[in-house]
Amino acid sequence: MDLEFFMKPEGLITLLVGVSAFATILTVAAPLLQGDQMKARMKSIMTERERLKAAHRAALGNEAGRLRDRANPGLLTQLVEGLNLRKLFEAESSRDGLRQAGYRSDRHLVYFLAARLITPFILGIVFFVYSTQVFGDKIPTNMRFAALIIGLVAGYYLPALYIKSKIDRRQLSIKRAWSDALDLLLICVESGMSIEAALQRVAREIGSQSVPLAEELTLTCAELSYLPDRRKAFENLGKRTGVTTVKSVVTSLIQSERYGTPVGQALRVLAQENRDMRMQEAERRAAALPPKLTVPMMLFFLPVIFIVILGPSIILVMALRH
Numbered sequence: 001m002d003l004e005f006f007m008k009p010e011g012l013i014t015l016l017v018g019v020s021a022f023a024t025i026l027t028v029a030a031p032l033l034q035g036d037q038m039k040a041r042m043k044s045i046m047t048e049r050e051r052l053k054a055a056h057r058a059a060l061g062n063e064a065g066r067l068r069d070r071a072n073p074g075l076l077t078q079l080v081e082g083l084n085l086r087k088l089f090e091a092e093s094s095r096d097g098l099r100q101a102g103y104r105s106d107r108h109l110v111y112f113l114a115a116r117l118i119t120p121f122i123l124g125i126v127f128f129v130y131s132t133q134v135f136g137d138k139i140p141t142n143m144r145f146a147a148l149i150i151g152l153v154a155g156y157y158l159p160a161l162y163i164k165s166k167i168d169r170r171q172l173s174i175k176r177a178w179s180d181a182l183d184l185l186l187i188c189v190e191s192g193m194s195i196e197a198a199l200q201r202v203a204r205e206i207g208s209q210s211v212p213l214a215e216e217l218t219l220t221c222a223e224l225s226y227l228p229d230r231r232k233a234f235e236n237l238g239k240r241t242g243v244t245t246v247k248s249v250v251t252s253l254i255q256s257e258r259y260g261t262p263v264g265q266a267l268r269v270l271a272q273e274n275r276d277m278r279m280q281e282a283e284r285r286a287a288a289l290p291p292k293l294t295v296p297m298m299l300f301f302l303p304v305i306f307i308v309i310l311g312p313s314i315i316l317v318m319a320l321r322h
Contacts, residue, residue, distance in 0.1 A: 100242045101166035120155030127151030170212045177210030179274050186267040196224050245274050
């Protein structure tokens with residue numbers, strides 16, 4: 001097969017079917033081939049802890065390390081700084097989203113900002129070339145430029161959609177494990193452990209259930225060790241996760257640090273509320289299930305039932321006519 005075959009509609013359909021089949025096989029086999037990534041993820045957390053330590057030292061007056069890091073910027077960094085993309089694409093809000101997705105370094109922010117600039121042009125050119133090569137003179141010129149505009153718009157939103165998907169997956173993992181983590185934290189605090197030791201113990205235990213939550217708790221322990229304001233460390237935990245239940249616990253921990261109120265009682269109330277919220281969410285989803293099943297049953301189940309019931313009668317009537 002040459003390139004001209006894939007430029008035709010039937011060739012494109014064949015290619016998409018092949019890619020879909022490969023993606024299905026990969027999706028089924030990926031969990032079997034994926035090993036334990038807990039050690040690698042914890043290694044990255046230790047690297048982040050060292051970065052926090054270096055940042056804290058720089059805030060105290062040691063700017064030499066930061067200047068050395070900026071001495072040899074890469075090509076993408078020069079592009080971002082030269083075009084002032086940090087201001088154009090609201091770098092602070094983008095940074096918060098990247099942190100919620102698990103990308104914490106400044107290098108990830110540079111990649112994301114550069115992708116928001118480059119991806120629209122790439123998709124726009126691909127859409128325009130494809131519409132020109134496949135359809136040729138069958139479509140007017142304005143339709144080709146319409147395909148170009150569609151590619152530009154899709155490329156502009158594609159990096160943000162990818163980050164949003166990563167955020168949703170991480171938040172779902174954190175939500176599923178947060179109830180157990182909160183119960184473990186309550187047990188550790190009531191047994192007499194400090195909040196730092198309790199967070200470290202919970203991070204070790206909850207890692208097998210939710211690696212993102214273990215990462216965030218480990219980072220919080222690191223920030224509690226190096227940040228002069230402990231309240232800031234708890235606030236960062238709520239910002240990095242973006243989960244409402246985590247933010248409520250963070251608020252209680254901040255109030256406990258500020259006013260000296262007992263942490264165990266507040267955690268017990270929050271743990272019970274979290275369990276009740278999960279039960280209400282499960283009941284809400286169960287109540288919404290029958291309306292969602294109506295259309296699939298009408299499209300897939302009822303025709304099969306009619307075929308099974310009426311099929312023998314139709315075959316018998318056709319046989320009697322002959």
